Amino acid sequence: MRMLAVWVVVLAGLGQAVWASPEFWRHEWPRTDFETTSVENWVEILSGGPPKDGIPALDDPVFLSVAEEERIEGTEPVIAVEIAGAEPRAYPLRYLTWHEIVNDSVGGVPVAVTFCPLCNSALTFDRRVGGRVLSFGVSGKLRHSDMVMYDRETQSWWQQALGEAIVGELTGMRLDQVPSWMESFAEFRARNPQGLVMDEPGYPRDYGRNPYVGYDSSKRPFLYSGDPPPHGVPALMRVVRVGDRAWPMDRLAREGEIREAGVTISWRPGQASALDTGRIAEGRDVGSVRVRDAQGRDVPHDVMFAFAFHAFWPQGKWMLGR
Incomplete structure (x- = not known):
């Protein structure tokens, strides 16, 4: 069955998913305030297999001009981010499938470009919350199959689909969503001949493959x-x-x-x-x-x-x- 390959990759050889509870997770998350949370039913949160940062988020990515990019096929999906004062940027899903979060800054706006493959959810957020700039990582947890992110500053957990903190000090805070959209690389390139595309990260991944x-x-x-x-x-x-x-x-x-x-x-x-x-x-x-x-x-x-x-x-x- 071809779906078996999906589960093997996602679980990364770690066996069955583990039911979450504050008691179970405290040893992995000693700085997270589990007493402050909007989660009412902890069985909604599961381990997806990889541990904290087992899916490595990207920071300060490098970009190429679209004219220089020769690896990405025209039909491949990218997340387009166009902010006034900056060249339009394309974040290819061939990379985000393996990393899920990119912490970047576009036109002076600190952004988190995110993609949850299990929900097909591609959202871009402003990383400024309550007077500080946050940076995000992948917790390895899922809720309703959607990625749970965390911020490195307070170790609070954030629901990607909602852009809302659900566990920890920042519970109830929301990220402002920045307009972005998924389109083909060919469409982005035709509209933005002077645009930029994120370069291939320096990780040993089979980029371009769909796991x-x-x-x-x-x-x-x-x-x-x-x-x-x-x-x-x-x-x-x-x-x-x-x-x-x-x-x-x-x-x-x-x-x-x-x-x-x-x-x-x-x-x-x-x-x-x-x-x-x-x-x-x-x-x-x-x-x-x-x-x-x-x-x-x-x-x-x-x-x-x-x-x-x-x-x-x-x-x-x-x-x-x-």
């Missing part, structure tokens, strides 16, 4: 025991989340453009799935999405799996159309 072969075609998410999405929406259908609303990707692909709830969501083909075939560049076409407001400004959003939207926004509104 989660067939994941977005599976029936059930990994380490998720919550309810399935309503309305018959498949658990691993991609949805575009804006606030507490979700638009299914099949509707977007069918209609091309949707104007609802104060936003315009456009879809175009050309971006390969990072969670399909063994080589990311060969993944099936899942298309690219942009979300803009009435003034044409980019709107913070996420393209995540339906089960994750339902888990974190159980009362959210499903924009199913007619």
